[in-house]
């Protein structure tokens with residue numbers, strides 16, 4: 001194993017509270033020179049504010065060590081020369097895009113549109129905006145449709161609210177296209193993350209508190225999936241049909257686990273010889 005991907009919410013922090021021992025585990029990875037990247041599905045705040053939150057909790061990270069769906073989308077768009085892109089994303093994350101952009105109603109003046117990126121914009125959805133997106137998707141050549149995650153709904157203070165997925169499904173259905181999903185558990189998101197740390201899937205460990213979004217998503221993308229018993233972990237997760245490659249009480253136990261694992265690997269490879 002060479003690289004590590006680490007979920008944030010439920011692994012490093014729980015709400016505003018630090019998971020005990022998390023900063024020491026991250027310091028250990030840094031001292032060992034093990035490449036790691038924080039991977040989160042957050043689209044409500046820019047990377048800059050995630051760095052601030054990590055620092056306030058005693059975890060030193062810079063923006064390049066954090067991958068969010070908007071950052072992954074920006075990288076994918078640049079790597080695939082899909083500009084200009086129309087951004088239908090929360091205002092808070094627009095600063096994470098470096099690609100050339102266009103407004104939805106510029107389409108007749110800017111020529112081809114490379115992609116439409118869609119996140120959860122909540123109350124900002126209107127029928128005219130949805131129809132503008134639909135018309136852009138029906139153009140020839142058609143722009144790529146990029147979804148910042150595929151969360152179906154979330155719980156707000158006033159009750160459940162639609163997230164991004166129902167809108168993406170509507171556009172896919174109407175335009176007969178398929179969105180590229182950049183957010184866990186999509187393999188495309190894990191592919192961007194692996195590219196960032198320069199490690200192969202088989203050599204990389206994903207650490208998360210979500211049995212499906214983190215552990216199964218990683219395993220489906222060819223990585224090893226480690227479950228931590230913090231955050232959203234529930235005892236029932238241990239009886240589920242998804243079997244994590246490792247289970248730790250919390251990320252604080254990572255250095256000991258890693259050292260044991262590497263001793264075992266050395267013993268096994270010596271036995272193979």
Ligand SMILES: [Mg+2]
Nearest residue numbers: 007009010209
């Ligand atoms: Mg989590």
